[in-house]
Amino acid sequence: MPLGIVVRRTPGITRWARWSWRAVAVLPGAASADWAELRREGDAIEYHAATLPLTLWAAETEAYLANLSDAEPAIYVVLREPDSKDHPLEAVLVTASPFEAQDYADTGEEIVEKVPMTEGLVAWVRDFTLEYHHEEAFVKRRRDRKRIDLVEDGKGDARIRQTSDVYRAPRRAVQ
Template structure:
């Protein structure tokens, strides 16, 4: 396995009218799918009632050896997830895919940046299997050493 294997995933979002006076739309991740080559970012995939499904785009999900402890904790949680970062836009379709990560710490850090929306989506089983294998091969337990004051 390479040091930072990557694979592409596509993100489908659902847009609904918001009941909040501060937001025009409410967004949620509808699906994480294999990349759909040829499908333009922002393409409307369908509509049901007041919900619109939109292909937000594709992104690389990379695994890094130094983050294996975070990946292991994500997998052990019982609800392994992918953190999807979206930028809200004033023009149609109203959203742009920024990043997708399996590292909970990286995903949480994206919540501190301005007008970004960060949602956790269930990790598809095939990604979880690849991530588990990556952790099995690359994880090195690091002993915690408490530093003493001088």
């Protein structure tokens, strides 16, 4: 599903950052856009920055369930500094998976914004998740039956004759 990304520009609060940029909303089913101005309120301006596809994967249904069980389900928008100076930010990805968003947030190079899902998106993601989610049965690992107590660790190289522990305290040198 194509999602339009709405980015808000507000004046920065420090002298080092002239503007503050935040993704504030998504527009489901939006047409393509290239930083089209949507609304202006004083110094704050909202732009339809880009339209990216939201792709849902059957293997990620556990992440979607975690997102839907949150108090406020969200779409995660990943933005980064652009290579060119044509636009202030480049929209990289939209995802409904909090796990994938965490992977992008871990690098520290991208800006990951949590944007509330609309009711229609919640229903769409929920229907997809309920159709493709399969609970995986928990399988407890069992120990191997191999005897590991037969190996003597700490005796050093078996080719060198030594009857005591190799990790013993060194002897005092005779002078």
